Amino acid sequence: MEQPMTKRIGVLFFSPTNTTKKICDAIASGMGSDDPVVLDMTHPGKRAEIIANANTVLNEVDHLIVGAPVYCGKLPLQTIECLGALKGYGKKSTAVAVYGNRDYGIALYNMVEMLSQNGFNVMAAGLFIGQHSYSDVVPVAMGRPDESDIEKAQKFGTQILNVSRPLSIKDIPTQWDKHSKSKKYTALKPTYRRKICVKCGRCAAVCPTGILSPETGKHLNRHVKKICIGCMACVNNCKSGARISKANPIVGIIMKSVLGQASRVRKEPFIIT
Ligand SMILES: Cc1cc2nc3c(=O)[nH]c(=O)nc-3n(C[C@H](O)[C@H](O)[C@H](O)COP(=O)(O)O)c2cc1C
Structure with a gap:
């Protein structure tokens, strides 16, 4: 049947x-x-x-x-x-x-x-x-x-x-x-703290743009830095704290204003x- x-x-x-x-x-x-x-x-x-x-x-x-x-x-x-x-x-x-x-x-x-x-x-x-x-x-x-x-x-x-x-x-x-009207994608790029990187390769494995070296933990080369989409996959998966999200003071103020507002009401x- x-x-x-x-x-x-x-x-x-x-x-x-x-x-x-x-x-x-x-x-x-x-x-x-x-x-x-x-x-x-x-x-x-x-x-x-x-x-x-x-x-x-x-x-x-x-x-x-x-x-x-x-x-x-x-x-x-x-x-x-x-x-x-x-x-x-x-x-x-x-x-x-x-x-x-x-x-x-x-x-x-x-x-x-x-x-x-x-x-x-x-x-x-x-x-x-x-x-x-x-x-x-x-x-x-x-x-x-x-x-x-x-x-x-x-x-x-x-x-x-x-x-x-x-x-x-x-x-x-x-x-x-x-x-949404703009074609631009504005993103916060993670900060890399080379000295505390343990070169575990996790960041490279999860990066959606494939721009990180699994051996060194660094960008494959300096040109690829601009390809980073600021998705925070590397930050979320970094166990040693070598990749963090950190905004400079001006960006920090803008983010606090925009995201602070977004945090007030639960959608x-x-x-x-
Ligand atoms: C570059 C970038 C832009 C974002 N833009 C918006 C946005 O316009 N509005 C919003 O509410 N959240 C925005 N977010 C937050 C994500 O949409 C949200 O955290 C989402 O849950 C992430 O999905 P994921 O966990 O599957 O990566 C943005 C996040 C990133 C990294």
């Missing part, structure tokens, strides 16, 4: 400090999959593999959850590059943007737009909150996603199973501010089905 086809959930995410990954996993779990097909866009090598095999990587996937953090009100360029390569051929998908309690800008809108244009049926979309990557400088949304966020993400996943009609781009909210997840 022919076996019924099992629905396979795929999670495609960019997540240097892991908050987006946690939300995508919780949504997949709510959809009944604790063992989804994992497509990690964070690592440059894996991203290149996904792009090179764009026609086949989704063969096993029936519903693709796509997650990315919000960077300056937009999608990170690495996510845009990867999404641009993937074709949906009518596959179902869920779009997720995770932001640091400040502003989600046009990130989710652009994700839904790209997925739809590339042939995915976007059945659901969600905005979730993750601890701000720059919380070492100004604490914002500490510990998020927390238990309540994870529970909401799981419930969202269960809800997605009953959605029968794809979303329209008109359903997706935007927050047009000076960051809640918003889902669209």
Whole structure:
């Protein structure tokens, strides 16, 4: 007798400090999959593999959850590059943007737009909150996603199973501010304290741009410094404190003003089905 086809959930995410990954996993779990097909866009090598095999990587996937953090009100360029390569051929998908309690800008809108244009049926979309990557400088949304966020993400996943009609781009909210209007990505670059670096290679292994040397812990060369996207993956994974987020006095004042404001009110997840 022919076996019924099992629905396979795929999670495609960019997540240097892991908050987006946690939300995508919780949504997949709510959809009944604790063992989804994992497509990690964070690592440059894996991203290149996904792009090179764009026609086949989704063969096993029936519903693709796509997650990315919000960077300056937009999608990170690495996510845009990867999404641009993937074709949906009518596959179902869920779009997720995770932001640091400040502003989600046009990130989710652009994700839904790209997925739809590339042939995915976007059945659901969600905005979730993750601890701000720059919380070492100004604490914002500490510990998020927390238990309540994870529970909401799981419930969202269960809800997605009953959605029968794809979303329209008109359903997706935007927050047009000076960051989302600008093409620029302004980022705080980590400070490197060479003397206390133990050269463990962790920073190089997690860097989404692949600009660090696993042997020396330094930048591969001085030209690559400007490629750093300030995602804080190296800072989060540095056990010796050799990579830290530290703002100079002027940048510190600007960050305190912008992020200080963002830290005052707790924002809640918003889902669209
Ligand atoms: C360069 C950069 C820009 C960011 N811009 C925003 C923003 O515009 N609005 C916001 O609320 N959070 C912003 N954040 C915070 C992240 O969206 C947030 O911390 C997210 O949870 C990080 O996801 P990850 O843990 O998957 O890396 C920014 C973070 C970085 C590194």
